[in-house]
Amino acid sequence: MKEDTIKKWKIEILDTEKEFSEMASKEGIATAFLKYAAEDVVLMRNNNLIIGKSKLQDFYKEKNANSGNVSLTWKPDFVDVSNSGDLGYTYGKYQYTSIDSIGNKHTSEGVFHTVWKKQSDGKWKFVWD
Numbered sequence: 001m002k003e004d005t006i007k008k009w010k011i012e013i014l015d016t017e018k019e020f021s022e023m024a025s026k027e028g029i030a031t032a033f034l035k036y037a038a039e040d041v042v043l044m045r046n047n048n049l050i051i052g053k054s055k056l057q058d059f060y061k062e063k064n065a066n067s068g069n070v071s072l073t074w075k076p077d078f079v080d081v082s083n084s085g086d087l088g089y090t091y092g093k094y095q096y097t098s099i100d101s102i103g104n105k106h107t108s109e110g111v112f113h114t115v116w117k118k119q120s121d122g123k124w125k126f127v128w129d
Helices: 002-027 029-036 053-063
Strands: 037-045 048-051 070-081 087-099 105-118 124-128
Touching: 002 029, 002 070, 002 087, 002 105, 002 124, 029 037, 029 053, 029 070, 037 053, 048 053
Parallel strands: 037 124
Antiparallel strands: 037 048, 070 087, 087 105, 105 124
């Protein structure tokens, strides 16, 4: 029984990760990150911590991350979840593409690691990225 439950939680996290990635492609990075972030989210960007959803919103407002000049795609290669079913994590590869003011395309690739926390409504939100 427990293995089936853990498998179910892993599928929930992977489904959430897929919806998150699809939303980033269709509606923009900022929109997706703000929808799937927990209130107590922490992101590390450029060696700086962004703590809390309101700070995350400020970060994306300054960055104008929903412009058509950037895109972010990713896919998890691994998922695991705690035996209690309240925390999980994924990691995999991402690709970030931007187009500068003169039309040059810049692409960077790397590895992401996301920590997911089950919320009181049963939905998974990320608390670390």
